[in-house]
Amino acid sequence: MLPASFSAFELQPLPDGASTILRLLAVQAPNWPEIALVTARDPALSLALLFADPLRPGELADGLNSVLRRRLEHIGPDLLRAWLLGLGHVGEQGDEPTDTALVRAECALHLAIETGYPRPDEAYLAGLWRGLTRSSGWKRAPRPPAVELVAACGLPPTLADALETGGLMDEQLESAHPLLALIEAAERLTAADWQEQADKVARLSGLERATVLSLRTDVGYIVSGHAVFPAIPTPATPPARPSLRLAEDPYRCAGMLGLLTAAFVDLDGPTIHERLAIAGPLFGLHTPPILLGSGEDGLLQPMIAPAPGSVAGLIAELRVRIDDEASSIALSARSEHPTAYFLDEGGPGRSVIDWQVARWLGHAGFHVLPLASGPDAAVALVGASTTQPLDSEVRWRYAALLGAAARALRNYNRQRNEIAAREAVLQQRFREHVRKVVHEATNPLTVLKSRIGMLAQERADDMPLQDEMSLLNAELDRIDNLLRSAADVPTEVAETRHCRVPELLLDMRTLYGEPLFGSRGIQLELRAARDVPPAAIPASALKQVLLNLFRNASEALQPGQRLVVSVLPLVNVDGQNCLEIRFVDNGPGLPPERALHPTAALPSSKGGGHQGLGLSVVREILAQWHATLLCRTQMGTGTSFQIFVPLEQSA
Structure with a gap:
């Protein structure tokens, strides 16, 4: 598992890429194929999306653009804009020039196609991401090992090898996996003296020198022809990055909060859960947080229905009270201030509840973040691998995302309860109406049964008539039972599935x-x-x-x-x-x-x-x-x- 502090925010997207996506999202019906194309050519954005929603086995066979488009549409325009709006003051861009990663990726893709490599999109990603793993832009946390980063995206370890190895001799590459030779060849074609490297690339790839030169010329045309981003007006001066941190910038904060609210509004519970699952990693939450909300009973319970045996389900069984004086979870809910708890070698300590929760989460401890979710208290439990306090920027971002989800869950649960209450009232009215009808209907049924009984007594010796009277009585009893059960809630009655x-x-x-x-x-x-x-x-x-x-x-x-x-x-x-x-x-x-x-x-010809x-x-x-x-x-x-x-x- 990657360090809990790792975040896709550590590296910045290309400036033109982020602004282009924001521009494409500003219309009522976003052009998702175009947005996917821009994302596929940005190292940080493509890595963040695949890290947030890993590839399923064989999914990359559909094409990288299709894979990214599905994830972008799943995230939705509001959540995507909120995420990009937050990418202003966290981390840095990579060390490479803007076009270097794209040239290397395109060269790797075309080399893979020309040499018949079975998974050309993997070669493309290896070329695109190779500079990220060597970047000095990982400011707040150590750079995660490439093998863990790649595995977290659902990609094979051969791609991680291609990211971490460089400068191997040709003799070494001959016995290595073919992807390593492809990426090394693409690296040489990216160099300033790529024309002098053409013979070496031809030997590495098994292609003719003329083919290599033609391939590199085509790649240069693709990149220089603005295939990366749609053309935008060139400003007189390059746009400046925000001078304030996100938590200190009221305008960006307001915009981000509004977009996050819109991203979850009017969704049902399962959809909120799904959207939060992909949004969490984008915002740095790689361990799914647990949202707890208080109710009229004073208990802090999971706001998303927990799966049986899950950590959230176990916490529900703890029945944490908001007035618990020992628990840091209850303290944060009462005071509306963040708290934290970390395991100690000395044992449970003052709060057994906190001790158990930390052990169940599988981390050194957890942070408790109060959430703005309405009149009732709500908190989020975020697992922590170290005892370091959360950066104020990160904490604000977590609270903004999780607070929007918590408000949507509150609204969804309230609407569901209101609908259930209205249905209960309607059902009660219906039952009362049916009872009145049944009361009125039983009178003629009683008269009929009495008359049948009198006829049966008058002609007691007529056995065929007695049989018919018995059948009629049975049918009248059945009608009476049906009427009396009309007001009951329908239940499945197991009828015998055969008859004589x-x-x-x-x-x-x-x-x-x-x-x-x-x-x-x-x-x-x-x-x-x-x-x-x-x-x-x-x-x-x-x-x-x-x-x-x-x-x-x-x-x-x-x-x-x-x-x-x-x-x-x-x-x-x-x-x-x-x-x-x-x-x-x-x-x-x-x-x-x-x-x-x-x-x-x-239509019947009988009439009537x-x-x-x-x-x-x-x-x-x-x-x-x-x-x-x-x-x-x-x-x-x-x-x-x-x-x-x-x-x-x-x-």
Whole structure:
């Protein structure tokens, strides 16, 4: 891991690059490909972006510009401008002239392409960054080892070798990884006497001397042709760098705070977390900070929902109280002043809470920064590898970024709580309304049940009537239960996923046979084989299918006509064992326009309240349970429907 004090702010971007990006971001719809091009040609900016959001395996194959564009768009214009605005007084530019790194990078890229090196963008980055690792611009912290810097960007160690090795003899390069020879050749082509170096470069790369000279000429044309940045008006005098530190410059502070607020405003919790994850490294926070906020209960709890087993989750279990007199975390939240805690060989000391948090963070200690997040207190825990105090510039920058994220989180949580409260009120009103409806509806249900009971007592010897009364009572009880449960919060009820079809048909004939068929003079006949296995479909779903077909038949058939429903136990359909339910009638058949698409949702020719959706609903229900429906019809002869439902054991 890199030192906690390392920051992408240590090295400055090229002045023209930063100003060009700020200019391109000033429009409503930024030109991200152009911004990515500018970033790809700036050593400090490209390094900072890849350090903030490391490459995924194989991602560089999409091209460096595409990789950088994704990260720039993810950061967003406001956060990107805030970051660039803060690059004014921290660190220095590299020691090389402005164009040297770009010439070397372009030479490395073209040499890689000409020699067939499989990852030319890696060669480009090695040429672009080679001067950074040798720069004296690392002011506030030691220069991190190249191997750690490169690994943190998601790049292979061969690139780190190319950054750290220089001046190797040709005999040494012959046995080294080919990237080292490419970068050494690009270095020689960057020198002032590159024409005299052409023969050596040709030997190193295996290219013809003429090819090397042509390649270098093309690179010089690219760089001198302002391919780096779009043309901007040349000022009479070069722009001066800010004379004040960021924390002492009220105008830059105000601009940066406004941009940071805009970068997080109106985002949901997960998106705030994602944006903070990439913004942290840009602002020097390479250990993810933990944001704690106080609530009405007086506890300091994580403002971002912690993952199970994470450090933030463990801190939540500590239930740190804001009035804890021993904890530096609680002290900072109360006093709104920064505090710090560092591990001591003597053990936990006065605050066991602070001791445990420091151990969990895996650092020598941590800094506690108070955040301006609204009326309730909030702090950020930032891991620290050394006991040195935070520089005031760094502390201000941390607090500005994390405070903007904390305010956005407060706003998001408040809005979510308000929505939940409104929904709770609406649900309560709905329940009260339903209870009133249920109360009114139970009166006629009670009358109906009483009348059915009286009829059953008057004709106690009529057993078929007793069976029908029992079924009616059961259906009325079901209606009563449905009404009473209407105000309850819906819950998943696990219904049996299979049913016995013959028994279901017998129950339905008892309940619907007379009103749908018998009262109209239509004959209903049921036929079923013995020992029919269960079908792999819930009874409620199949009942809805059968009831639709029953209703269609009763409306289509005339007095004296007949509907026969048969159940066949074993039919193989496309290699799957199925149960077949067959509806056959001797009615008029389907109309020609309906016969072409019998299960489509078409306007009904029946009139009244019919919408032509019955068979389409049947098809959808059956498809949900991997069942199929076939229809055959002939005008004047009749219609048949075949339903194939998988058997339970084969579903």
